[in-house]
Amino acid sequence: MAENVNMPQLGESVTEGTVSKWLVTVGDTVKKYDPICEVTTDKVNADVPSSFSGTITEIIAEEGETIPVGALMCKIAIEAEESPMPSTVESSPVSLHTGGTAEMKQEHGAKQRYSPSVLKMAQEHNLDLTKITGTGMDGRITRRDLLKIVDGKRTGKVADTFNMKVETQAASLPRVNEENLAVPKQKVSTPDSSAVSVRLNHGDQVIPLTAVRKTIANRMVQSKHETPHAWLMMECDVTGLVHYRSKVKDDFKEKEGFTLTYLPFFIKSAVETLKEFPKLNSQWADDKIIVRKGIHLSVAVATEEALYVPVIKDADQKSIFGLAKAVDELAKKTREGKLTPHDMTGGTFTVNNTGSFGSVLSAPIINHPQAAILTMEAIVKRPVVIDNMIAIRDTMNICLSFDHRVLDGLVCGKFLKSLKKKIESYGYNTTLY
Amino acid sequence: MAVISYIEAINQALREEMDRDQKVFILGEDVGLKGGVFKTTEGLYDRFGSERVLDTPLAESAIVGVGIGAAAYGFKPVAEIQFADFIMPAVNQIVSEAAKMRYRSNGDWNCPMVVRAPYGGGVHGGPYHSQCIEAMFCNVPGLKVVAPSTPYDMKGLLKSSIRDDDPVLFLEHKRCYRLIKGDVPEKDYIVPIGKADVKREGEDITVISFGLTLHFALQAAERLAKDGYSAHILDLRTLYPLDKEAILEAARKTGKVLIVHEDNKEGGIGGEVAAMIAEECLFELDAPIKRLGAPDVPAGPFNGVMEKFYMLNPDKIYEAMRELADF
Numbered sequence: 001m002a003e004n005v006n007m008p009q010l011g012e013s014v015t016e017g018t019v020s021k022w023l024v025t026v027g028d029t030v031k032k033y034d035p036i037c038e039v040t041t042d043k044v045n046a047d048v049p050s051s052f053s054g055t056i057t058e059i060i061a062e063e064g065e066t067i068p069v070g071a072l073m074c075k076i077a078i079e080a081e082e083s084p085m086p087s088t089v090e091s092s093p094v095s096l097h098t099g100g101t102a103e104m105k106q107e108h109g110a111k112q113r114y115s116p117s118v119l120k121m122a123q124e125h126n127l128d129l130t131k132i133t134g135t136g137m138d139g140r141i142t143r144r145d146l147l148k149i150v151d152g153k154r155t156g157k158v159a160d161t162f163n164m165k166v167e168t169q170a171a172s173l174p175r176v177n178e179e180n181l182a183v184p185k186q187k188v189s190t191p192d193s194s195a196v197s198v199r200l201n202h203g204d205q206v207i208p209l210t211a212v213r214k215t216i217a218n219r220m221v222q223s224k225h226e227t228p229h230a231w232l233m234m235e236c237d238v239t240g241l242v243h244y245r246s247k248v249k250d251d252f253k254e255k256e257g258f259t260l261t262y263l264p265f266f267i268k269s270a271v272e273t274l275k276e277f278p279k280l281n282s283q284w285a286d287d288k289i290i291v292r293k294g295i296h297l298s299v300a301v302a303t304e305e306a307l308y309v310p311v312i313k314d315a316d317q318k319s320i321f322g323l324a325k326a327v328d329e330l331a332k333k334t335r336e337g338k339l340t341p342h343d344m345t346g347g348t349f350t351v352n353n354t355g356s357f358g359s360v361l362s363a364p365i366i367n368h369p370q371a372a373i374l375t376m377e378a379i380v381k382r383p384v385v386i387d388n389m390i391a392i393r394d395t396m397n398i399c400l401s402f403d404h405r406v407l408d409g410l411v412c413g414k415f416l417k418s419l420k421k422k423i424e425s426y427g428y429n430t431t432l433y
Numbered sequence: 434m435a436v437i438s439y440i441e442a443i444n445q446a447l448r449e450e451m452d453r454d455q456k457v458f459i460l461g462e463d464v465g466l467k468g469g470v471f472k473t474t475e476g477l478y479d480r481f482g483s484e485r486v487l488d489t490p491l492a493e494s495a496i497v498g499v500g501i502g503a504a505a506y507g508f509k510p511v512a513e514i515q516f517a518d519f520i521m522p523a524v525n526q527i528v529s530e531a532a533k534m535r536y537r538s539n540g541d542w543n544c545p546m547v548v549r550a551p552y553g554g555g556v557h558g559g560p561y562h563s564q565c566i567e568a569m570f571c572n573v574p575g576l577k578v579v580a581p582s583t584p585y586d587m588k589g590l591l592k593s594s595i596r597d598d599d600p601v602l603f604l605e606h607k608r609c610y611r612l613i614k615g616d617v618p619e620k621d622y623i624v625p626i627g628k629a630d631v632k633r634e635g636e637d638i639t640v641i642s643f644g645l646t647l648h649f650a651l652q653a654a655e656r657l658a659k660d661g662y663s664a665h666i667l668d669l670r671t672l673y674p675l676d677k678e679a680i681l682e683a684a685r686k687t688g689k690v691l692i693v694h695e696d697n698k699e700g701g702i703g704g705e706v707a708a709m710i711a712e713e714c715l716f717e718l719d720a721p722i723k724r725l726g727a728p729d730v731p732a733g734p735f736n737g738v739m740e741k742f743y744m745l746n747p748d749k750i751y752e753a754m755r756e757l758a759d760f
Contacts, residue, residue, distance in 0.1 A: 115719040117688045137760045143688045143719035144637065 002075045003052045005387040007061070009069050010041045011341040017041040018066040018211040019073065028056045030076065037073070039203045040211040044341050056080040066211065104282055114141060121146040164325030212306045223368040227284070230404040234416045235397055238379055240427035241265055246433065254319070260432075263299075263353045264324035266376045266398075269422035270315045270351055271295055275369050277415045281348045283369045284405045299327060299336040308334045309367055311347040355379060355396065364401045372402040372412070374419075399422070440610035441475050442584035443549075446591035447511065449621065450483055454509060457595055460487040461496055461513030461549075470515055471551060471610055473493035478665045493519050497526040497548060501534070504546040509595060517552035517566045517604065518636060524569075537700040551607040552580075553645055553695055554733045555744050558607075563733025563740075565696035570602050571673040571705065572663045578673035579627055580604040584615040584648040586670055588732035589624030597626060604672075606644040606695075627671045635663035638757050639683045641706055642693040643669040646745050650693055653751035662758040671703055677709055686708045687721030689757050692715050693750055720760045725734030 007017050021038040024030060035047035036056070054076040061073045114122070118141055122129050127146060134141035200206070204306040209217070236262060245260060252260040259304060274281045274295055297315040301308050310330040312318070318326065333339050350367040355378035364373045377397040384393045402412050437445070451457045458481075459474055468475035469518040478486040489496050493514055500510035514520045520527070527548060531573040534544040554563030570578050577657055579594055579601055587605070594601040632647065633654055640650045647668050653665035667683040669675065684690045690710055692703035703724040727743055734740045 115688070116716045117719045120716045140760065142760070 002057055002077045003054070004034065004072050005048075005051055005074050005076060006070050007039070007067050007073055008048060010039060010044055010046050011345045012269065014041045014044075014069060014341075015373040016066050016068045019061045019063055022059060022063055023047070024056050024059075024074075026059055029057060030054065041215075041341075044339055044344050045337050046341055048073070051078065052076045052078055075353050105303045106287055110383055115143065117143045118146060123151070125150050165239060210305070216307055219368060223366050225279050227368065228404040229363075229401050230407075230409065230412075230414055231399065231401050232412050233397055233399045234362065234420050235395055236420045236423045237384065237393050238262075238396045238423060238426070239394040240424065241430075242379060244427055244430055247428075251431070256325075258324070260324055261327070261353075262355075262377070262379070263318045263327055263351075265426055265430075266353070266423065267297060267299070267312070267315060267323045267327070267351055268320050269419055270374055271350070271423060272299065273351050273415055273419040274349060275316060276418055277411060279407060279411055280372045280402070282350075282371045282406055284371065284403055289371075289406050293347065294346075296346045296348045298350040298370070299330060300350060300352035301331050302365075303335060305312060308339060308344070309347065310334060310339055310343045311345065313346065319433050320430075324432075344366065350374070351376070354399075360397055362399055364399065366403055370403075371406040372400060375399045396423075434616045434618055436614050437584050438611050439584050439587055439605070439613040439615075440471060440473055442588040442617055443591060443594055443605060444475060444477070445617070446588045446595070447474065447477060448480065448727065450592055450595045451477070451485060451640070453621075454595075456507060457509045457511065457720075458485040458503070459513065460489050460499060462489055462515045464488060464513050467648045469513065471607065471695065473549075473551075473605075473610075474513070489603045493521075493523040494526055497523040497531065497546075500546045500548070501526060501531050501544055504531075504600075505534070505542055506543045509545050510548075511547045511549060511595060513549040514548060515551035516558075516607075517563050518561045518564045519550075520550055520566060523548075527570070527576065527600070528573050528603065534571050534573055534575075535599060541643065543598050545598045546600045547591075547597075547603050548600070549603045549605060551605045551610070552567075553606040553608055554740065555673070555733070557737065557740065558630075558733055559735040560731055560733045562607075563702075565694070565732060567604055567672050568696055568701050571702055573673070575599065576673065577601045577671065578604065578672050579626055580606070581624075581670055582606070582632075582641050582644055582668050583613060584617050584632065585593040586624050586668070588617055589622055590626065590670065592621075593626050596623070601626070604644075608645050609648070625676055626669070627676055629670055629676035629683075629694065630668045631666070631679075631683065632668045633664060633666035635665035635687070637662040637664065637687055638691060638754060639665045639667065639687045640690040640691045640693060640750075640754060641667045641669060641680065641683060641703075644695060646693045646695050646750065649745060649747045649750050650754070652731060652747040653754050655746045656747070656751050657754050657758060660755065662755070664754060664758075669706075675706065675709065677713075680706055680709055681713050685714050685717045688717050689760065690718070690720075691723045691753055691757050693725045693745065695745055696726055697729045697732070698724055701726050701730050721759060723753060723757055725750060 009018060012319045017039040019037055020040045024036045030036060030050045030053065032051065032053045033049045036050045037048050039046055039048050056074060057077045058075040061067050121143065127149065129141055132135045132141050132145060135145055136142040168306060241262065245262065278291050279375065281295055282289055295316040297312045298309040299312060301310060309334065312323065312326045313325065330343065333343060347367065347370060349370055349372040352364055352373060354362045354375045358378050358379045360380065362375050362377065364375050366373050375398065377399065379396045381392055381395050382395045383390050384395065398416060400412055400416055441483065445460065456541065459477060463470055464474045465478040465483060465486045468478065470693050474486060496512050500512040503510045514523065531544045531546060534542050552565050567578055567580060570576060579590050591603060594603050633651060642650050650666055654666060657664055665683060667679060680719045692706050694701050696702065696704050703726055707722040707724060725745065727745065732743065734743050
């Protein structure tokens with residue numbers, strides 16, 4: 001008995017995946033949960049585990065092929081279960097005659113395998129075989145099917161049953177997170193790039209889109225299209241934090257084995273402020289606003305090629321040290337391409353450390369379907385006026401883009417103000433653990 | 434038009450040809466006084482006498498060898514090999530002498546001889562009385578191999594063979610002798626050698642066969658028709674040389690071909706038919722060419738159960754036809 005292995009739902013908003021590498025070939029024996037292939041999807045490279053124990057009989061999706069969630073990837077023959085009855089004498093001679101039958105069925109089981117005469121007729125009469133339902137064994141398109149179409153006795157029909165099957169399977173897959181259940185998905189209208197005529201000049205380089213780049217593009221367009229972005233910025237005095245960090249960072253590195261950056265401090269402040277203003281930890285859901293209880297912080301991590309947003313789960317339950325460790329681990333995983341769908345899903349608010357590459361001001365695009373995104377800009381020394389005196393202080397801008405359907409300027413202003421106060425209060429009495 | 438049996442058609446053809454042409458004579462084991470072990474030549478001894486219906490020693494090489502000599506002398510011998518299984522001692526005479534005579538003498542000599550041989554199983558005959566021997570003779574240029582299935586074809590083809598100027602190996606299925614009956618015209622007629630015949634028109638699958646299994650295929654086709662599939666059935670009639678045109682036409686008709694013969698599957702005549710189709714009309718095929726033959730073990734288990742297992746029957750052929758129709 002052959003079972004189908006379909007493209008799994010590898011995270012929220014994932015609709016398709018690209019098979020980047022097959023780890024098995026036809027004839028291989030696999031155990032349940034053994035990885036069978038690598039799939040690149042919505043910003044994730046993941047191993048797909050086998051859902052069954054058995055033998056790979058057919059690989060449908062080719063390497064590099066992008067197929068929708070729920071579509072057939074390969075077939076696995078399950079080891080026959082032990083018959084509860086002892087096999088009877090009558091049944092044994094049957095195999096002598098049907099030896100050829102099983103072979104024929106297996107060999108030609110695939111719908112896409114066409115006989116020479118079917119291919120010839122399809123060419124002669126310009127028929128699209130992919131749109132014809134076969135009446136032969138296992139749905140094979142027979143010559144008679146085409147003769148009937150050519151004679152006008154039936155019409156070339158879309159293989160409804162096949163498509164329906166895929167949809168049902170996709171629908172029955174367990175959803176990875178609750179957001180997908182609560183929020184009716186709106187269709188992303190992606191501009192058809194092929195329709196745009198682009199003139200190439202001598203020396204121009206054409207870079208084909210990777211799955212990740214395509215996903216980033218779609219997600220950005222979706223967010224910009226659907227979400228009315230509003231933007232706020234405030235300036236923080238982080239002199240205390242800078243002094244504190246430079247005092248403890250060497251010891252920290254020695255003790256913990258990794259560098260203490262500014263980011264965990266900012267995340268800590270952001271999380272605490274989110275607790276005060278839970279409305280920013282929310283999302284728009286067409287006819288309602290959903291305010292999330294858990295604070296799961298998406299942290300933007302850039303590589304040379306792409307942008308990833310892994311999630312620190314329950315960030316409000318972590319100390320600065322805990323956050324530092326989480327950031328370090330996620331950054332490492334991102335660089336090594338080892339992020340799992342689990343690492344990528346469930347974020348409720350995003351923090352982006354744009355200052356790390358020197359930016360002093362940015363207007364970030366909200367990480368859909370969240371309601372707001374916060375950036376931390378570069379820390380620079382500036383002359384500032386304190387008590388009518390000019391002083392040189394370490395300053396940093398913090399920027400917030402927010403969904404104006406969910407949030408208004410007032411609450412966001414209060415949020416930033418409170419956040420600023422927290423960031424500015426870091427100093428000698430700060431505790432890391 | 435009279436309904437006669439397969440064996441009666443042979444007897445009539447022999448009698449009519451002997452009446453028509455004084456040079457035609459019969460020789461073989463027990464063909465004279467006894468009228469043949471199957472009674473094929475019954476009444477001919479009385480009618481034509483011992484000079485034209487010769488009882489011979491049990492020596493097949495001699496039977497054929499004498500025939501070749503007589504043919505060279507201008508006679509038209511009809512040599513009977515009592516069972517096709519016994520033809521082996523005469524293979525040298527048939528293959529190296531009779532079949533090569535015209536070629537070797539650069540057309541100066543020819544060998545207008547018929548070698549009749551009852552073949553096939555299903556008569557509880559055991560290993561020496563059940564074999565199909567056609568495949569061994571179907572790559573011998575200079576020899577024709579004919580194997581009719583119906584009384585009409587039997588009579589017409591035997592007459593053609595007797596009138597032919599070159600040697601013909603004439604195979605009669607012994608199970609068909611009294612099992613198969615059919616309409617045969619009273620008047621003189623012949624059926625040309627080298628022409629196959631469509632025995633049933635159909636649209637879904639093509640079955641190519643001859644001899645006893647052709648009749649089984651026709652029965653299976655009736656059953657298949659109840660399933661909603663129509664079978665196109667071609668009777669090869671002549672096995673060497675094959676009627677290529679008719680074979681390809683029948684194959685093209687449905688694109689699904691099943692070749693059925695009683696002989697062992699591997700090395701059987703079905704392989705040649707399949708190769709011909711594969712070479713010439715691959716792009717008309719809608720399914721792999723299938724063959725159905727006996728298992729590759731010696732023909733004619735004497736044990737009744739084993740004989741039944743070995744022999745094809747309408748049920749086995751129906752299964753193969755249904756599978757191909759479903760494909």
